[in-house]
Amino acid sequence: MLPARSLLIHDADPVVAHRVAADVDGSVRPSVAALVEDADAVVVATPATERFGLLVAAMTEGLPVFCEKPLAAGLDEARELAEAARRTGARVQVGFHRRFDPDYRRLHQLVGSGAAGRVIMIRGTAFDRQPPDEGYQRTSGDIFTDCLIHDIDAARWIAHDEVVAVQAEAHELPGGPTGGREIGVGAAVLTFSGGAIAVLTASRLNPLGYDHRMEVLGTRLSVAAGLNAMTPLRALQATRLPGTRLNTTDRSSEALTYAGFTERFAAAYRAEMRAFLDMATDGGPSPCSPDDAVRAQEIAATATAATRAGVRTPVTPSRDGALTS
Known part of the structure; x- marks a missing residue:
């Protein structure tokens, strides 16, 4: 189990959110805003077409972010997100496991x-x-x-x-x-x-x-x-x-x-998430930057x-x- 105190879950489908929360002993948040408000770090694992707004919200709040690859569905959006990370100073790790x-x-x-x-x-x-x-x-x-x-x-x-x-x-x-x-x-x-x-x-x-x-x-x-x-x-x-x-x-x-x-890649996925938690808690550089x-x-x-x-x-x-x- 990863060394996190608690896991907060949000999904566009509330049924999925509650099922995942039950599987990981987490709690559901009804909106992205509620999740970002309560979280210390954010993992974004939505389809690529739905990531842009979530990543911007998390980075704007200064939260460390883990994002699955690719960074965005389109190259222009990906470049915008990389620029936003530089502008806000957000620590972002992308999931190239x-x-x-x-x-x-x-x-x-x-x-x-x-x-x-x-x-x-x-x-x-x-x-x-x-x-x-x-x-x-x-x-x-x-x-x-x-x-x-x-x-x-x-x-x-x-x-x-x-x-x-x-x-x-x-x-x-x-x-x-x-x-x-x-x-x-x-x-x-x-x-x-x-x-x-x-x-x-x-x-x-x-x-x-x-x-x-x-x-x-x-x-x-x-x-x-x-x-x-x-x-x-x-x-x-x-x-x-x-x-x-x-x-x-x-x-x-x-x-x-x-x-x-x-x-x-089971071992890689575990090591990848541990690296993200280390980055989130210790403030080190991203092992895979935007x-x-x-x-x-x-x-x-x-x-x-x-x-x-x-x-x-x-x-x-x-x-x-x-x-x-």
Whole structure:
């Protein structure tokens, strides 16, 4: 349990608010104003289309704020919110939880310390077990803004470098064993200022489970985050022992793979919220600032534009290119 004295809940749907409050032993507040008045810190986990006013209200009151990614549904609103955070001095942490995953943190440290050598290539895999429901997709944005934005932020953070150009492709494939829902797929190639390249791939369907990981190739080592016994990936052994045969249909190990993001990144979510509470109580800097979130969203928007244009597209220089360490 997180070290908070009490939890106050507000939701646009009072039934949901009371159910959540019962689950976490919290109490319901009937409005955003009532919640902001009584709270010491605020967590905003609404759909992206409904965050702007909530974040402004909390920041205006000087409350520390945790906001799920992306910062806002649109890039212009995200930039406005980052400016509001600077103007009010509000401490805002954005929910890019890969920064708190033990493996991803180790990659970040290996590159930052020079142990990996100069980064040559980063490769990201973002394969969901199944497509999200239609209601979620209506408010979440495209595959770059909703899904690959995590990998964009992680690649930039791990590389300790800035993205200068993007090439991308994305479309929908006809639904398979997914209740008729289309399967979103996308890929982005990011070029960093130091010359490294990141290849980020996403699919809304992986029949074996949830597979989200990242690899770094440096001049001194090659290492992966999220590649372990529960990764839903099977190796095909080209050279087999005499008397054995290749079995591509056996699904007996499927129960041992990650089912979804809450399982794969459970430790990261806990560490992320502890970091927010530390920031709220101790007054330290944000481990993932609004400027970081805006930069990731700018790169995601550039990927969308590159998909439409079909050409390599420069990324507009950010107002503040500094990376949160």
